[in-house]
Amino acid sequence: MPSDTDALPNGPLDESAVHVCVDMQNLFARETAWHTPWMDRVLPRVVHLASAVPERTLFTRFVPARHPGEGRGCWKRYWERWAEMTVERLGEEMVELVPDLAALTPPGQVIDKAVYSPWMEPGLEGALRARRAETLVITGGETDVCVLATVLGAVDRGYRIVLATDAVCSSSDETHDAMMTLYRQRFGQQLEVATIAQILRNWNCSEIPAR
Numbered sequence: 001m002p003s004d005t006d007a008l009p010n011g012p013l014d015e016s017a018v019h020v021c022v023d024m025q026n027l028f029a030r031e032t033a034w035h036t037p038w039m040d041r042v043l044p045r046v047v048h049l050a051s052a053v054p055e056r057t058l059f060t061r062f063v064p065a066r067h068p069g070e071g072r073g074c075w076k077r078y079w080e081r082w083a084e085m086t087v088e089r090l091g092e093e094m095v096e097l098v099p100d101l102a103a104l105t106p107p108g109q110v111i112d113k114a115v116y117s118p119w120m121e122p123g124l125e126g127a128l129r130a131r132r133a134e135t136l137v138i139t140g141g142e143t144d145v146c147v148l149a150t151v152l153g154a155v156d157r158g159y160r161i162v163l164a165t166d167a168v169c170s171s172s173d174e175t176h177d178a179m180m181t182l183y184r185q186r187f188g189q190q191l192e193v194a195t196i197a198q199i200l201r202n203w204n205c206s207e208i209p210a211r
Contacts, residue, residue: 006201009192010160013203017162018133019049019057022118022140022147024101027064027094033084036141038169038176039098045167045196046139047100050108052200057108058127059097060118062146064090075115116146119153135160137199139167144175151183155190162192164199 024046028036050057065071068083079086087095096102097110111123118124128136136159140147147168154161163183170176183191194202 006198008162008194008198008202013135013137013162013199016132016134017056017137017203018128018131018135019053019137019139020118020124020150021046021050021057021059021101022138022150022168023060023062023142024098024140025061025094026096026098027062027085027090028141029098030094032090032094033082034171036169036171038171039141042139042141042167042169043098043100045164047104049137049139049164049167049196049199050101050104053203054104055107056131057104058111058124059101059105059108060111060113060124060140060146060150061095061097062116063087063095063112063114065114115149117149117153118146119149119157125157133159135162137162137164137203139164139196141168142170142172142176143168144170144172144179148179151187151191155187160192161190162194162199164196165193166195 024039028034029039064086065079066087068086069076069080071079083089109127111118111127113121136154138147138150138161151161151163184193
């Protein structure tokens with residue numbers, strides 16, 4: 001049991017909690033134009049949590065356009081600018097989760113998306129309904145892009161949100177730090193922040209082994 005100083009503001013986590021791991025993929029982990037150096041640093045913590053609750057872990061993947069210039073509006077321009085990051089140029093394998101997390105699927109479930117937000121298509125909400133989720137524990141990358149989109153969509157849908165402070169990452173130190181300040185100062189009613197160790201000590205779930 002967590003101590004009083006270690007407790008989460010809104011109480012312990014239970015069987016209604018689901019771990020949503022955002023975009024921990026090869027195209028960010030390897031030496032590409034979107035390489036996120038911090039990913040290697042946070043990966044062991046993400047693996048630690050996902051391994052503790054694999055059946056209650058959902059992995060989102062950002063799936064690039066297949067060819068340069070696909071999409072409409074700003075996304076068409078985006079994939080013209082980032083032609084080197086399309087599936088045609090990168091190859092399918094780069095879209096996959098990093099190996100340590102891919103090894104947890106199944107029972108972990110993969111949810112694909114074509115934009116920053118995982119809420120634009122029904123896959124995530126369907127998976128959360130199937131697990132009777134009321135709380136989302138969020139890890140992954142990037143803190144200031146796809147994690148942000150995941151958090152804001154969850155806020156709008158009324159989920160309790162716990163953001164793992166030591167298991168999110170960005171390719172930009174400056175905007176990562178700015179976003180962590182934003183999360184703490186502007187979303188105090190909707191968002192709790194905690195470390196992976198603190199989250200595990202507060203998760204009263206039969207799937208988590210004694211440690």
